[in-house]
Amino acid sequence: MNYNIPENLKGLTEAEVEASRKKYGYNRLEAVKKETWADMLIDILKEPMLILLICVSLIYVIIGDYGEALFMLVAIIGVTAISFYQDNRSKKALEELEKLNEPLSTVIRNSKIIKIPTFEIAVGDLCITEEGNLINADGTIVHSNDFSVNQSSLTGESFSVFKDSKSEDNKVYSGTITVSGLAVFEVEQIGKETKVGKIGQSILGIKEEISPLQLQIRNFVKGMAIIGLIIFMAVCIFSYIKTEDFVTSLLSGLTLAMSVLPEEIPVAFTTFMALGAWKLMREGIIIKRSSIVETLGSVTVICTDKTGTITENSMQLKHLYDYKSDTIYEQENFKTKELDELIDYAMWSSEPVPFDPMEITLHKIYEQTQDSDDRKNYQLFHEYPLEGKPPMMTHLFENEQKERIIAAKGAPEAILTVSELSEEEKNKIRNIVKEFGEQGYRVLGVAKSHFEGNNFPENQQDFSFEFLGLTAFYDPPKKEIKEVLQHIYNAGIKVKVITGDNADTTKAIALQAGIINNAPAVNGSDVTASSEDDLMKLSEKTTLFTRMFPEAKLEVVNALKAQGNVVAMLGDGVNDGPALKAAHIGVAMGNKGTEIAKSAAALVITNDDLEKLVVGIAAGRRIYANIKKAVQYIISIHIPIILTVSLPLFLGWVFPHIFTPVHVIFLELVMGPTCSIVYENEPIEKDEMQRPPRVLTDTFLNWRELMVSIIQGLVITAGILWIYQHSVHLGNDEPTTRAWVFSTLIFANILLSLVNRSFHYSIFESFKNRNYLLAGISVLVLVLLFVILYVKPVSGFFSVAPLTVKELGLTFLTAAVSVFWFEIYKLLKRLLERK
Template sequence: MTRATSPVGLSAEEAAARLRRDGPNELPRPERRTLLRIIRDVLSEPMLALLAGGGLVYLLLGDTVEALVLSVFATLSIVITIVQESRTERVLEALRDLTSPRALVIRGGTRTRIPGREVVRGDLILLAEGDRVPADALLAESSDLQVDESLLTGESVPVRKKTGSGEEPFSSRPGGDDLPQVFSGSLVVRGSGLAEVTATGADSEIGRIGASLGGLETEAPRLQTQTRRVVRAFAAASAAVCLLVVAIYGVARGSWLDGFLAGIALGMSLLPEEFPVVLAVFMAMGAWRISRARVLTRRAAAIESLGAATVLCTDKTGTLTENRMSIAEIRLPDGGAHAPASANPRVRAVIETGMLASAPRPSDPMELAFFRLGVERAAPAELARSYPLRPDLLAMTQVWRTPDRPEQVAAAKGAPEAIARLCGLAPDQAQAVAAGAEAMAAEGLRVLGVARAVSPSGPLPESQTGFRFAFLGLVGLADPLRPAVPAAVAECRAAGIRVVMITGDYPATARTIARQAGIDGDCLLAGDELSTLDDAALRDRARAATVFARIMPEQKLRIVQALKANGEVVAMTGDGVNDAPSLKAAHIGIAMGGRGTDVAREAAALVLLDDDFGSIAAAVRLGRRIYDNLRKAMGFIFAVHVPIAGLTVAPLMLGWPPLFGPVHIAVLEMVIDPICSLVFEAEPEEDDVMRRPPRDPAAPLFTPALIGWGLLQGGLAFVATAGAVWTASARGMGPDEVRAVAFVSLVLSILALVFVNRSFSASLLNAVRRPSAVLLAVLAATASTLSALLLWPALRSLFRFAPLHPDDLGAAAASAIALLLALEALKRGWSRVGVGRASTIRP
């Protein structure tokens, strides 16, 4: 009893050296935003043009100090935006690295799954059905290997591959059967293989022909489209109002330059340049936060959809369970149940045959369970042929040829009914096998049948049904439920999300695992019954079904379509090649990052790094939090622009001297921007985030209730600050004192708006108690800036502020506190009309 020598592959040190020498295994990505591109985009922003225009007007007026200050603010704006954009790009770059295709390599004799970009020349890569080939390579071993090379050749028919002798020059082009090479970007559709990498990155075939993997144009996410429409509408209205203000100043007061300054200040106060910035930051940081929950976001639209999911369809193995199979029971044809450690030779024969029916180097958890028992198997000289699983026959067969025997050994394992069919059992024998499998399944075991045949040397049959198999027994494998699953399922159900389990297991096994997970196992639909239902009948059954058992991968697509036809927003998990259509059809396709194939990952919107159902529930929670916080930020933006614009226009309408110029608006923008993009993004979730029904995916982000609430807040903030200005004027204060009071009142009112918008539902006291390091940092920076503007004579003179007395500051603070309390009282009533959340799908 011997074992074949296992390949060792490169050492970690040698692989690292080659990666440094040759560079990463990736093609140039034209969509990557370099620092120069970020700077160019920032310089084209309208707000920067307004700052530059204001500086030019100050120069024409002979006020070089004001012009210099605006230049400094313009530079600060550029620097802050570039730093923020660069940080966002670094987050996205890290996510791109994580979501790159994975490769299973052998390094130092150990199998390791690494990002495809880290594959180097000389690496030994393991290929299996559903894998995307990470680099050009020469086959050292292959078993019934077929590859789809249509990406390179345009020919959609898969081609056969054979093992190379090691002497062939790597000069063959893709296309045609029986080549010993596999090519980067092609797809393994059948079989398995071991290959040595010969070319990576731009040196690979796909690199030489200039293929670009990033050139596909995708539809803009719905939120981005809505935001662009709002920004365009605001920009058009702002331009019209600004031109009107310039005309009024020029005609009524005869001061066109002052009119231009007022128009620029008004334009800066009205231009909603925060909207696209906030959306970009929230989506990038949201994807990063979700990645920390071990879920990778491949499409931004998935973040929008997470809070709308009404049905979550999940696999059992590896998602609800730990995917750590162990053989718990072996049942022989006489009905006797035995422990796998039994010394019974018939039990040992079942285990050895199961090993022979497995891949030579297994990675499947069920196959690894056979090998972990430590039973030695005779090492055949050659694997003569593999017969893979087929949709019509859920069994696989490996045929081994030994050097000292004329006959060949065929070992089969698979679904008990399929093995019974291969063995040609009589009806009563097949019924006994089914009864034994049902009894084992009722204990929550995954059941496999095992059979063996001996075939004379010579040509092998085209199908595994051509062998004369003898039934050896049933194998029951246990896969424990993940400890966190019941709580995660309960959390999803509390959030109005119906959890549906879809599995290939027996109904009895599926019911047992479902009940352990907290899923109703009584509403079950089996695959054989599903195949008899038309679409209308399936839609009717899908309304209540919570468990789908004995399901073929292609039946998943029908389940998704039926649920969608019922008006559900469907999240679907999958890992195999045949799961790709259902993942793409679902509103939220979720691929397995550990055991999933590259095809499944490419079709999905989210990828689970650890294949854990708890990660899905965490992603849903984060998705709802991100959407909530985005709505808070957008409402704040609506609100904050009203008092700024109002105090810019009010002097013109009421005959007051101008209060704010571009320099004042620039300082206010320095306060508003970090609040919008950082403070609200970092806010923790609402207490009821997972106790409310899913939102309607068709509901707009900018609902009338949200816009109305923002305008109401802004209107009251304008009233509070205008009241402070009026009081200051009535007390006989000079213009510089009034301006200082107006500025302080406005800043404090903005901070009041922040506290009001931190939560849709929590009281002010509860919101204050929730820690936020980012908010504290912004408050400290704002207080420091405000203190410097009021106390430092040079800055005070520059901003045309006069010294304020404690009672003046107290009056400004009182107006902000009154605003805060009034809005807090109004918030409860306004929340009843839906400001706190988007429309829900069902009550």
């Protein structure tokens, strides 16, 4: 972008940057300590499951059973490796997100204007800040152009302050916001030495609030851990009373404690969230906090801007209405002499270096239609930024001969209000504006003024303006927007359009885009004038909110939240900041979004495409559903392990220690990857985006879902205990009985992981959703089972006997019956739903 920066501003050289960095460091509030692999390893070794394993292996060493101790060591390495792999994947995913979330700053170095990560700003750098930017260091202004700044983050005063290099206060401060114009400042303090750094260290100690889902999972794991401790004590005492063998009793207790502890759940949660955020990042959706993925799936209302989100943001100038000739001109007639003044002042009322699509178009039309280009001869020397309700803006230019151009443009109503026209003339123009609006055109009014001297009025509305005419832009809806909106409606999500445009244009575009609207549009002033109760009713039934300003946007978002909605708010400007911050999910636009909007938002869509938000919502729903499947699988498979370890002991059966720590840890090694790696990779179910959103306050697992998992676990337990008793009844010895029980549990585990892929669709329907990881791990587990059963040194170590094909078939059949009954339950459930 051309910033029109004076040539004498060269900036630092690379050598000067290095020297400055050695002396003052990086622009960070504190040194970021990167977690090393050693830190990760220590954290993993603190996990309860690892501590239990280490205890068991030490006991085996003490009693001289070195074979068991060696297996435990292998198990410790295996569990650590799985945890390390998961943690490392999560860490890498979060680091990638951090890199993308790092804001960029514009600096002059070696006489070139470049963008650098904000933490790389060095003392002595020349930083450029412009409208909508967050200032990221303290410094002194060396050049400015109609620059004003909001310092409320430091002073508490909300009004903006105009500053330049000659002002009494010519300083800028980190954390403040550029409201208008442009400034170049020389950096004097960075990081902890800035004003905000000195007063804001306490902010670094504030921990991010944990989400309701995290809290529920944490409480569930704590509850299971307490139950595990109680059962551990009970088994130790009961076993010691019966056998008076302290070591055997302690091993029995530790075996049961390992079977109760659901340490896979927190690992699964962290993995799902971090990898979910990382996968979305690859889709062009940058998420600031991985926990926001969970909230995405609960969105009930999307509040979206119109321009650039629903429309293409192409802004083609279709018509010009010239007031003097009282004529509407088509595109092909724009070179008509009667339009010279209107086109001239429409261009002058735009930014000299335009970035808004409408202003870019006005500059192009000026180039194509005017005989001489006066833009180099005139300098912008005073401006009034876009403000007011409805808004307008005014620019004052002057050439070397002190000839002036005072040009204004804005919402037609704003321009009509300040123009010297009779009410009859104003009504006539309002009708033209309405006709344009009903065709979906974006309409701006253009006016000119004359003013001698430099004692300019405080407000632009105090100038005396001459009305020149109207510009009618057409910004067509995006080609695929109807389909995108239909996906949103199918998912049970409402759409609200919140725009600064007028009601007629918004209605026309909404109709063309396929937005469902059965209520009249409401404008911003009506929103702020409504009582709290009225606003809640209004925000519920209204779809189109027009002529909106920051306070009105914020009130609508808060009213929707008060009704229990989960609100996603899309915004791109400085004025969207409060509403983006207030929404459950603030969504900023990556292309047209200001730095303020991006820093206020929880999520950034890199290509400004509403379809990406739908992708995010689908990912949120998939991840939440998969976490539930993983947890339900863990509950269901833990129950038979717990009861198979404890019941033979408590009931005094012939083989009380049917499972030892060796068997339980093998099962743990199977279950860990299944729930945290395999289920994370599970695709979305085909009707997930046709269901209404879940209520955010819902308990993670309600009693009905919990009971389903408990019953699944109890039925598998019944099958395993039947196999146990059947084997004993046939007169089999302990190794054979153990082989029967162990094989049944392994088969049940594999079949359960397949059945629980969906709690609605049949297992055959689920096979259509390919999950190669699930197939791979299932095959690997079967291979390991056959190695345990039929490779002599291994079977001896696991204390199992090889089974015949018939015996193995019986264990598989028992497992199938104890798991596949759930398929009949799902079928009946589907039939009842159809009725």
